[in-house]
Amino acid sequence: xxxxxxxxxxxxxxxxIHNVFTNPALILPSVVFPLFFFAAFAxxxxxxxxxxxxxxxxxxxxxxxxxVLIQSSAFGGVxxxxxxxxxxxxxxxxxxxxxxxxxxxILVGYLIAAFVRAAFTMLVVTVVALAAGAExxxxxxxxxxxYGLAVLVxxxxxxxxxxxxxxxxxxxxxxLMQVPVFLLLFLAxxxxxxxxxxxxxxAVATVNPFTALLAAARDLIDGDAGTLGVAVAIxxxxxxxxxxxxxxxxxxxxxxxx
Amino acid sequence: MSQPNGIEVDGLVRVFKKGPxxxxxxDLEVPPGEIYGFLxxxxxxxxxxxxxxxxxxxxxxxxxxxxxxxxxxxxxxxRIAIGAALQDAALDPFLTGREHxxxxxxxxxxxxxxxxxxxxxxxxxxxxxxxxxxxxxxYSGGMKRRLDLGLALVHRPRILFLDEPTTGLDIQSRTxxxxxxxxxxxxxxxxxxxxxxxxxxADVLADRVGIIDHGKIVAEGTPAALKAExxxxxxxxxxxxxxxxxxxxxxxxxxxGDLTSIVRELDREGIRVARLTVHEPSLDDVFLAKTGRSLxxxxxDEDELLEEALA
Amino acid sequence: MSSFGHAGLLVRRSVIRTLRQPANLVFSFxxxxxxxxxxxGGLTATTKLPNFxxxxxxxxxxxxxxxxxxLFSANSAGTNFAEDIESGFLSRLSLTPLSRSALLTGQxxxxxxxxxxxxxxxxxxxxxxxAGFAAGIGGLPVLLALSVLITLGFGTLGALVAIRxxxxxxxxxxxxxxxxxxxxxSTSLPRDLMSVDWFRTVATYNPVSYLIEAVRSLLITGWDxxxxxxxxxxxxxxxxxxxxxxxxxLRNRMVRT
Numbered sequence: 001x002x003x004x005x006x007x008x009x010x011x012x013x014x015x016x017i018h019n020v021f022t023n024p025a026l027i028l029p030s031v032v033f034p035l036f037f038f039a040a041f042a043x044x045x046x047x048x049x050x051x052x053x054x055x056x057x058x059x060x061x062x063x064x065x066x067x068v069l070i071q072s073s074a075f076g077g078v079x080x081x082x083x084x085x086x087x088x089x090x091x092x093x094x095x096x097x098x099x100x101x102x103x104x105x106i107l108v109g110y111l112i113a114a115f116v117r118a119a120f121t122m123l124v125v126t127v128v129a130l131a132a133g134a135e136x137x138x139x140x141x142x143x144x145x146x147y148g149l150a151v152l153v154x155x156x157x158x159x160x161x162x163x164x165x166x167x168x169x170x171x172x173x174x175x176l177m178q179v180p181v182f183l184l185l186f187l188a189x190x191x192x193x194x195x196x197x198x199x200x201x202x203a204v205a206t207v208n209p210f211t212a213l214l215a216a217a218r219d220l221i222d223g224d225a226g227t228l229g230v231a232v233a234i235x236x237x238x239x240x241x242x243x244x245x246x247x248x249x250x251x252x253x254x255x256x257x258x
Numbered sequence: 259m260s261q262p263n264g265i266e267v268d269g270l271v272r273v274f275k276k277g278p279x280x281x282x283x284x285d286l287e288v289p290p291g292e293i294y295g296f297l298x299x300x301x302x303x304x305x306x307x308x309x310x311x312x313x314x315x316x317x318x319x320x321x322x323x324x325x326x327x328x329x330x331x332x333x334x335x336x337r338i339a340i341g342a343a344l345q346d347a348a349l350d351p352f353l354t355g356r357e358h359x360x361x362x363x364x365x366x367x368x369x370x371x372x373x374x375x376x377x378x379x380x381x382x383x384x385x386x387x388x389x390x391x392x393x394x395x396x397y398s399g400g401m402k403r404r405l406d407l408g409l410a411l412v413h414r415p416r417i418l419f420l421d422e423p424t425t426g427l428d429i430q431s432r433t434x435x436x437x438x439x440x441x442x443x444x445x446x447x448x449x450x451x452x453x454x455x456x457x458x459x460a461d462v463l464a465d466r467v468g469i470i471d472h473g474k475i476v477a478e479g480t481p482a483a484l485k486a487e488x489x490x491x492x493x494x495x496x497x498x499x500x501x502x503x504x505x506x507x508x509x510x511x512x513x514x515g516d517l518t519s520i521v522r523e524l525d526r527e528g529i530r531v532a533r534l535t536v537h538e539p540s541l542d543d544v545f546l547a548k549t550g551r552s553l554x555x556x557x558x559d560e561d562e563l564l565e566e567a568l569a
Numbered sequence: 570m571s572s573f574g575h576a577g578l579l580v581r582r583s584v585i586r587t588l589r590q591p592a593n594l595v596f597s598f599x600x601x602x603x604x605x606x607x608x609x610g611g612l613t614a615t616t617k618l619p620n621f622x623x624x625x626x627x628x629x630x631x632x633x634x635x636x637x638x639x640l641f642s643a644n645s646a647g648t649n650f651a652e653d654i655e656s657g658f659l660s661r662l663s664l665t666p667l668s669r670s671a672l673l674t675g676q677x678x679x680x681x682x683x684x685x686x687x688x689x690x691x692x693x694x695x696x697x698x699x700a701g702f703a704a705g706i707g708g709l710p711v712l713l714a715l716s717v718l719i720t721l722g723f724g725t726l727g728a729l730v731a732i733r734x735x736x737x738x739x740x741x742x743x744x745x746x747x748x749x750x751x752x753x754x755s756t757s758l759p760r761d762l763m764s765v766d767w768f769r770t771v772a773t774y775n776p777v778s779y780l781i782e783a784v785r786s787l788l789i790t791g792w793d794x795x796x797x798x799x800x801x802x803x804x805x806x807x808x809x810x811x812x813x814x815x816x817x818x819l820r821n822r823m824v825r826t
Contacts, residue, residue, distance in 0.1 A: 003367065004367040007364055007365070007366075007367040007368075008364070008365050008367070010364060011360075011361050011362075011363075011364025011365045012361075012364075012365070014360075014361070014364065015350070015353065015357070015361045018353070018357065019350070019352050019353070022352065023352060032745075036749060036752070039753070039768070040752040040753065040757075042765075043763075043765045043767065043768035044752070044753070044756070044757050044758060044763060044765070044768050044772070045612075045615075045757055045758060046763070046764045046765045046768075047615075047618055047758060047762045047763065047764045048612070048614075048615050048618075048758075050618060051614050051615060051617050051618055052617055053614070053617075054614070087350075090348060090350075091344075091346050091348030092348045092349070092350055093348075094314060094344060094348055095348050095362075095365075095409075096365065097314060098312060098313075098314060098337060098342055098344075099337065099362065099365035099366055100337070100365055101334035101335070101337050101338050102334060186607045186611075187607065189611070190607075190611055191608075191611045191612050191615075192611065192612070192614045192615075196614040197610065197611065197613070197614070198613055198614075199610060199613070200610060201606075201607070201610025201611055202610075204610075254314075255315075255316055256315075257309050257314045257315035258314055
């Protein structure tokens, strides 16, 4: 990465981060929604942890903490896609395309912003989960794996949503960024482990790549890093796939004049 | 090899899907340091040309070299050399003027200290020092245009593209912007490619004017040469007594625009005139002569066409 | 034209406008059914908890779309009303001899029709997917009446926000609040199976819980007088309060415009 590339990426990132953190309307949804899910699931469904066959040592609060952590980092990425769409809709994208010698640097800038936004949300979610009594059996290395996994999910989601944003270049593309991620998240073992699911949802969850990520996150909280390898491989694969998608979308935006 | 700070365009064409040829084979050359005025009605292909020259839109056919670099193959180098203020000054309503300067400085790779220094200097120069820490959402149209111009100058570009910089501005803001642009050219030696639909603007600012209509350049030259091509000044007179009308017209015809002989003849014939006006040929006359239409209201909406094609 | 005739026209306009918007249909039908599918699939195992009232989580969860649909209609009623205010249509109406209550009825007719349609569709889909309906055929009119009342109640709340603020954006902004109201109730588990104290307390004070429990009683138990009384009581209270507040707010707005 040369100096100029870095400068462009950091400038784009600084501006996006500035906007997000100075506008309650932008930062609040990405913090409030996960906390709300956490309250509704960990609070309202606590007895689900008592279902026969539900074996999860750290308890139901920690079980849902894993989901909300991954969910919030995924949505941090999607919200970044909204920002990109807004920028290109109002012509700001053109300013960026015009000034950046290497345009992928713009994308990198947005990704940095997505990461910072997700990191903030993850911090809040973690603090709330600990305050709510989630017991983490995880050691230092497990925690590193847990947050690393969340960052990869954030990156993959940001690349997906950013790719859509660069193609649609209008906030009208919002549902297209959001709905697939939402479906992927909720067609996974959200409330109970995979083996307690039955019927069609079990079949769907079994092939849903997100299921493995969720399982690994829950195992890590339980101090077990055994499934991390598969999860990292899957999420790295998603990052690579959506990375290509986003770069091709960027080229599409360039060909259309921003 | 083209001139290092100039613009060289050869057979440039841009066709939009389902649309006509928005730009239909344009050739032009702008030497370094010149202000080139690209004059035409709405929809003539001005903005599309600018988008191609600034590497934002790939041409369908033809080549263009800006600052010596090919806009298609060497886009990154072109972007380093140029600055541009495009038609809709795309600013972020959530950022202040100063924050815009910081962002733009960062995009152009200025280091932190240089970013601040250059930002302050340019805000001062475009008269926005006092408004620098206010959010751009509250700026007037003129302030936004001035900020956009300032932003385009952050990295001291050798070539500056201004797409209809004064459209929609009041006359005061317009004059202020004109002064700034001509200073840029004179003092900094920047090459300026300026599009406009205002005759007066092209006349006041441009060293040379290209008139574009329906994607083609229909005339090109200095404003004076273009007007001269149309003909001499044209004199109109109003007799003090209406019965002198016939004799007066005969004098005007005989003297063919030569003011001295007109006055001498009128004196000799004892015709008293209430008013005598010299009507210089304007660029509008040039436009009329070249296209058969007046510039006012000649447009068909290029913006709409662009938006449709890009959608 | 009589005031009654005017109201009839408004009813027609409101019904057509509400049913014609594809976005309305997505949010009114598809989204609630999608959430039903996800929760019925994901939470089936909870029926193994001791004291869970039924062994079909689908039957248990089928009550939720009825309420959720009503929440969406609040949004849609509010949006329609706000559009009319923003476009000046309401000001034009205020020049006619139309009474406020006729105006309100006309404006809310669309969402009530939508609510009825939703109830029928949700029940049909639920039964087709294998859910039970303990109250049987006699319970059908009761279920429909309850749905309409609930829809009307939330519809007036949406309209109230629109009339007070005159802004469609304010109506949209209120939407997440409804969502929170829905989830902090007995949506996913019966209240006596909530083990977290604060959550059970919130759900007990949340009127949405009683609306859900009334619908649920018809599906699971059959005829439960107490649950039905509470459900109809809360739904009627919301509707009456909503109509009263709307009518007052409308008077203020029509004086202003």
